[in-house]
Amino acid sequence: MLFWGLPWVLRLLPLVTANSYSGAQKTVAPSLSSWKALNSSVGGRLRTGVPLARPCFELADTAGATNQSECAAIRQGWSNSLFLVENFGAYMNTQWGSCQATSQSCLIHGINSSDPAPSDPPNICRQGSVPPYYIDVRDASDVQKALAFSKNTGIPLVVKNTGHDYLGRSSAPGALALWTHNLKAISYHAAFVPSGCPVSRAKPGVTMGAGVIINDAVAFAEQHNITLVLGAETSVGPSGGWVMGGGHGALANTQGLGADRVLEFKLVTPTGQLLVANECQHTDLFWALRGGGGGTFGVVLESTALAAPRLTLQVAFAAFSRNNTNATRGLYEVVAENSVSWAQQGFGGYIEPYQALYVTPTLNSTATAVTMKPLFDYVASLAPKDPGVQFFSVELPSYGAFHEAFLAGSGATVGENAAIASRLIPTANFANASSRATLVDALMETLAHVTFDLTLIATTPFNVPDDGTTSVTPAWRNSIWHAVAEGGWDGAAPRAQEKVAYSGISAAADFLRAITPGGGAYQNEADVHEPNHETSFWGPNYPRLLQIKKKYDPDNILTCWHCVGYNPADPRFACYI
Ligand SMILES: Cc1cc2nc3c(=O)[nH]c(=O)nc-3n(C[C@H](O)[C@H](O)[C@H](O)COP(=O)(O)OP(=O)(O)OC[C@H]3O[C@@H](n4cnc5c(N)ncnc54)[C@H](O)[C@@H]3O)c2cc1C
Ligand SMILES: *[C@@H]1O[C@H](CO)[C@@H](O)[C@H](O)[C@H]1NC(C)=O
Ligand SMILES: *[C@@H]1O[C@H](CO)[C@@H](O)[C@H](O)[C@H]1NC(C)=O
Ligand SMILES: *[C@@H]1O[C@H](CO)[C@@H](O)[C@H](O)[C@H]1NC(C)=O
Ligand SMILES: *[C@@H]1O[C@H](CO)[C@@H](O)[C@H](O)[C@H]1NC(C)=O
Ligand SMILES: *[C@@H]1O[C@H](CO)[C@@H](O)[C@H](O)[C@H]1NC(C)=O
Ligand SMILES: *[C@@H]1O[C@H](CO)[C@@H](O)[C@H](O)[C@H]1NC(C)=O
Ligand SMILES: *[C@@H]1O[C@H](CO)[C@@H](O)[C@H](O)[C@H]1NC(C)=O
Ligand SMILES: *[C@@H]1O[C@H](CO)[C@@H](O)[C@H](O)[C@H]1NC(C)=O
Secondary structure, three states: OHHHHOHHHHHHOOOOOEOOOOOOEOOOOOOHHHHHHHHHHOOOOEEEOOOOOHHHOOEEOOOOOOOHHHHHHHHHHOOOHHHHOOOOOOOOEHHHHOEOOOOEOOOOOOOOOOOOHHHOOOOEEOOOOOOOEEEEOOOHHHHHHHHHHHHHHOOOEEEEOOOOOOOOOOOOOOOEEEEOOOOOOEEEEEEEOOOOOOHHHOEEEEEEEOOOOHHHHHHHHHHOOEEOOOOOOOOOOOOOHHHHHOOOOOOHHHHOOOHHHEEEEEEEOOOOOEEEEEOOOOHHHHHHHOOOOOOOOOEEEEEEEEOEEOOOEEEEEEEOOOOOHHHHHHHHHHHHHHHHHHHHOOOEEEEEOOEEEEEEOOOOHHHHHHHOHHHHHHHHHHOOOOOOOEEEEEEEOOHHHHHHHHHOOOOOOOOEEEEEEEEEEEHHHHOOHHHHHHHHHHHHHHHHOOOOEEEEEEOOOOOOOOOOOOOOOHHHOOEEEEEEEEEEEOOOOOHHHHHHHHHHHHHHHHHHHHOOOOOOOOHHHOOOOOOOHHHHHHHHHHHHHHHHHHHHOOOOOOOOOOOOOOOOOOHHHOOOO
16 A cells, blocks of 8 residues: 555656547646545456556656566567466557657567667656556446546546557556456347347357457357357457447458447446447437447447358458568569459458458359469469469368468467558459559558558458448448558657657658558557548548437547547646647
8 A cells, every 4th residue: 555655656747638529627636635535436346557668667767666587578578469368468560559749659679579678777758658556447437436526536547458549549657447358248149139139030159248359259159159250369358449449350241330230339338427339228329339430439338249150251361471562562463453353252361462362151162262363373474583482272261260370370460569550442453454443552562661561451341232231431431442551760869750650650651641542540550640530530420429428428438539529638648739
């Protein structure tokens, strides 16, 4: 309990004002006794939020202590998302634990995590954007207590699940966080009836606590001989920000986005009501939660996703050496020429500048080999000069087998400062030889301006029409790719360089924006400074989303960067640059 008396606590709990639509509400910092009261009201599960690398630093103005054995484990796990996700004080893109506006951070070296220099004196570990307090959420009451505390004290709230968010929406300076990580329950219902719906609406469903991660969900689906649509990265939260923001995955083409497949959410609304939202009750909220974004309409405790039977999958893979950069343009040409047919044939996948991975549940192996022949012929033509060429197709018995073989080991880029910018690329850009040439030129220009990577993510819900039940931008439905450009910068770089990294990646995406007028972007994997973000993320759905936001959160208690109803003056955004 010594912690309560330490001076850093006082520095980190600034006088903040609660943001509201109707004007700022002046508040004073809560007293120690009110924090203690909050702690006992949540069963002693109020914790101090400590930046992950704290044990590696001798000097710090945060809670926590120097500890060599903990530091060794942190250095080892720094680039492993499955390690990071277990730690409240960790963020996948490390700048979101820092305060970029004041250059306060607590980072070790992103590329070489064994380098002791960044944590050696005189460097000091600083709190940055890591919330100084969090509640290890176990039930609705924890959330209700936090909402009431925030309303009474003005301490801003933030919801953190896995810390994957590319827009920094799961951290905030001086905030109280709700950590949903330990809501791990998962169950299968062969005939799930959404609460309040007639029994005739029963469908197979999997109910997942908000803290479930993709690897858990894949394993669970395998055990139950069923299929779930899930994202590629092992530790993204399929019942958290992923699904509320849209949720793409390799099977989304034929099965729909995560948001398409939700049968029900259980949540606490910003005014503290525990509700169930589905097609039979609170239907406006249900629609908003299916694509309107996380951290906005309430704190989700669990969601239920439609389960499909186990699917036999056909996979095609083609690659050449990464350094054979001369071959990239040809790869783009062959995928651009064939992508509309492949999308019609149910293929989803991931295209890097040196490889393409596709998967479909709708063709047989013979038809897959035939349709992928142009891709295979292209990489085969490189083989005489490039020993790294490989290509094959294979039948796999389930999505779990596909995830295990092609995704689980691929190693996401985490543990570094990184920024992305993206664009949905519509079918019109694939219409004829001249529009495809323009597209390939734009891809090459984009690629020339990224420092990490350009990924063409063929995971749009191409064969799942917009039936008006979700609030994602309709741009998803007629798109072939979600193209993501990514750049990074050194953790020790000065602030001016960080700004250059953001504007640079945004400029890279401008080549794609220029050829997709009126198009959109995926809010969960977007430019932090997305131009016209309301239209880009939600298209014509934005006005209704804003109405629903105001109805359920009149005081804007829950808010996040570029989320529905966001106010740039909110103290939660003080660290953005
Ligand atoms: C390496 C990497 C790979 C990725 N791969 C994919 C992919 O294959 N497909 C895809 O679609 N996306 C992918 N993403 C993007 C991912 O969907 C977003 O980062 C998403 O925001 C993650 O949600 P989360 O809950 O896991 O993360 P968090 O950062 O913890 O939360 C994200 C947002 O959701 C809110 N939130 C989380 N849980 C709740 C809750 N229970 N109630 C209310 N609000 C909540 C948070 O407040 C925050 O605003 C990837 C991201 C990374 C970094
Ligand atoms: C909250 O109470 C528990 C149990 O008494 C204690 O272990 C914990 O340290 C307290 N939290 C904070 C932030 O002091
Ligand atoms: C360092 O951390 C380890 C693991 O958490 C713990 O067992 C050990 O007691 C700590 N060492 C010191 C000196 O605090
Ligand atoms: C990483 O840092 C350590 C310690 O400074 C150094 O010995 C090692 O050579 C570095 N490795 C790389 C790949 O730079
Ligand atoms: C798994 O599901 C598939 C597809 O529905 C079915 O054909 C198969 O019999 C099931 N296997 C088991 C062991 O239940
Ligand atoms: C790529 O790297 C390999 C292995 O280092 C090398 O043999 C080859 O010449 C390189 N190819 C190109 C195109 O640079
Ligand atoms: C790549 O292309 C450039 C320009 O056409 C050419 O000069 C170079 O030799 C090529 N490199 C390889 C490895 O083919
Ligand atoms: C594979 O699918 C094609 C196209 O639908 C069909 O013509 C063919 O008969 C199928 N082959 C097998 C072995 O089922
Ligand atoms: C090619 O497609 C583009 C975009 O759909 C269209 O504007 C253009 O007129 C087409 N050109 C030809 C030659 O058909």
